[in-house]
Amino acid sequence: MRVAFVGKGGAGKSAIAGTFARLLARRDGPVLAVDSDPMPGLAFSVGVPVTDAPIPDEAVQERAEGEEGPRFRLREGLTAAEAVQRYAAAGPDGVRFLQFGKLRGSSGGLLRSQFAFRQILSSLPEEGWNVVGDLPGGTRQAFFGWGGYARTILVVVEPTAKSLLSARRLARLATVDPPPDAVVAVANKVREPGDVELVARRTGLEVVASVPWDEALADAERQGRAPIDAAPDSASVAAVASLLDRLGKVS
Amino acid sequence: MLGSAEFGDAVVVADLEAGIGTLTRLGDEVVDVVLAVVEPTPKSIEVGTRAVALAREKSLGRLVIVANRVRGAEDVERLVAAFGEVELVAVPDDPAIVDAERRGVAPLDTAPDAPAVQALVGLAESLAPVA
Numbered sequence: 001m002r003v004a005f006v007g008k009g010g011a012g013k014s015a016i017a018g019t020f021a022r023l024l025a026r027r028d029g030p031v032l033a034v035d036s037d038p039m040p041g042l043a044f045s046v047g048v049p050v051t052d053a054p055i056p057d058e059a060v061q062e063r064a065e066g067e068e069g070p071r072f073r074l075r076e077g078l079t080a081a082e083a084v085q086r087y088a089a090a091g092p093d094g095v096r097f098l099q100f101g102k103l104r105g106s107s108g109g110l111l112r113s114q115f116a117f118r119q120i121l122s123s124l125p126e127e128g129w130n131v132v133g134d135l136p137g138g139t140r141q142a143f144f145g146w147g148g149y150a151r152t153i154l155v156v157v158e159p160t161a162k163s164l165l166s167a168r169r170l171a172r173l174a175t176v177d178p179p180p181d182a183v184v185a186v187a188n189k190v191r192e193p194g195d196v197e198l199v200a201r202r203t204g205l206e207v208v209a210s211v212p213w214d215e216a217l218a219d220a221e222r223q224g225r226a227p228i229d230a231a232p233d234s235a236s237v238a239a240v241a242s243l244l245d246r247l248g249k250v251s
Numbered sequence: 252m253l254g255s256a257e258f259g260d261a262v263v264v265a266d267l268e269a270g271i272g273t274l275t276r277l278g279d280e281v282v283d284v285v286l287a288v289v290e291p292t293p294k295s296i297e298v299g300t301r302a303v304a305l306a307r308e309k310s311l312g313r314l315v316i317v318a319n320r321v322r323g324a325e326d327v328e329r330l331v332a333a334f335g336e337v338e339l340v341a342v343p344d345d346p347a348i349v350d351a352e353r354r355g356v357a358p359l360d361t362a363p364d365a366p367a368v369q370a371l372v373g374l375a376e377s378l379a380p381v382a
């Protein structure tokens with residue numbers, strides 16, 4: 001299974017993606033959790049004890065003068081699968097965690113690992129690895145193909161005006177080329193009976209899960225712990241488990 | 252845009268993208284004050300720490316930590332421990348903000364007396380004192 005979570009900042013992408021990755025790993029073997037947000041997010045929510053695990057410079061080589069193709073690529077002879085084994089951090093339940101390196105100062109220098117990150121995702125064989133991706137808030141990365149590895153795009157939506165608007169734009173990811181198999185919504189921070197209906201109506205998307213507002217998630221966040229570790233029996237973790245059931249049946 | 256436009260005497264309030272991406276591209280002397288909004292969570296403190304380091308390195312201007320969704324003294328202490336000397340303004344966790352967000356309205360209009368709104372009014376007055 002290959003999915004990517006998108007949505008407005010703060011909608012709950014990381015919390016849900018991290019929980020989803022852990023549950024998927026328990027049920028269905030190897031999961032690569034990927035974070036393309038240059039700020040820490042997913043690592044905490046998966047429960048990986050790192051905030052900075054970049055793809056190192058020596059894994060990447062620059063295009064030779066006169067050669068075709070992207071400016072940087074994985075070093076000659078290094079396959080995507082090997083790069084994952086070597087550079088993805090190990091997390092609980094066997095989840096592996098990959099990011100393209102964290103933005104720090106004004107010096108930039110992320111370009112090399114960004115190219116490598118995208119190459120790994122586009123060439124990792126589909127057999128053997130489930131992929132769960134967490135994109136930064138907003139629409140930019142999503143429309144520039146950063147979620148291109150995903151067969152299902154999950155738009156995380158809060159029942160707020162801003163989040164609904166952002167999700168409505170993201171719904172157009174169904175029309176990119178090549179299109180994903182499905183673009184669907186996950187309603188999050190649901191508090192009122194009409195919220196799910198509101199999300200469906202305002203985004204035009206099918207709502208495949210409804211995650212309730214859950215104080216336990218806020219507490220987990222303050223502790224810097226993964227929701228599934230801090231609150232395994234919470235209503236929100238149960239809702240993510242239902243999401244996994246539902247997607248498992250579809251694909 | 253911030254650097255190139257002429258704003259005259261107008262007060263400009265810019266709400267930047269999450270993270271520090273925009274901050275890395277901001278020229279010096281473009282802003283007077285950088286307000287780093289930070290929640291009392293490890294994730295948020297990590298991002299805030301990088302933002303503060305960058306704002307300092309680039310001498311972007313006066314620096315204020317806006318400690319948001321603060322639930323008590325413990326939260327404030329945690330942020331003070333993380334940011335040390337930096338000026339800090341605490342904004343309480345306030346259901347009025349959550350409610351306004353859901354309804355898509357401005358908290359200042361619908362809940363002017365709510366504690367979080369009052370804290371922000373205080374912040375605004377400290378930055379641009381009413382004559």
Ligand SMILES: Nc1ncnc2c1ncn2[C@@H]1O[C@H](COP(=O)(O)OP(=O)(O)O)[C@@H](O)[C@H]1O
Nearest residue numbers: 009010011012013014015189212213214217221
């Ligand atoms: N269902 C929920 N109930 C309560 N709090 C939630 C819920 N989902 C997410 N949160 C909280 O909302 C905040 C933003 O979530 P996060 O996953 O970091 O968002 P994103 O990755 O979309 O920016 C975090 O503090 C998180 O703990």
Ligand SMILES: [Mg+2]
Nearest residue numbers: 013014041042
């Ligand atoms: Mg996130």
